[in-house]
């Protein structure tokens with residue numbers, strides 16, 4: 001009985017988390033699920049370390065040219081109402097631009 005809990009915790013849980021997480025971030029779902037099943041928690045650590053951050057303003061404008069012409073708009077719902085979310089960790093300031101209508105984080109500017 002205890003063995004099954006150990007197997008579940010070390011193989012199925014990281015695989016499940018990778019499945020959910022990679023789907024959310026639009027990365028190759030099955031590759032990460034299999035990798036985390038085989039490598040257990042190390043696969044999940046690799047996933048976290050190779051994550052891409054949010055796109056910059058320039059990258060966002062390049063990938064969504066229709067949403068950047070004549071002022072920024074959301075690439076999901078088309079809303080032009082975008083708020084800035086400022087986050088400061090010690091001296092490093094990050095600014096995220098979030099859609100007011102659907103709540104999608106669109107890009108960062110610092």
Ligand SMILES: [Zn+2]
Pocket residue numbers: 074075076077078079099100101102103104
């Ligand atoms: Zn939106």
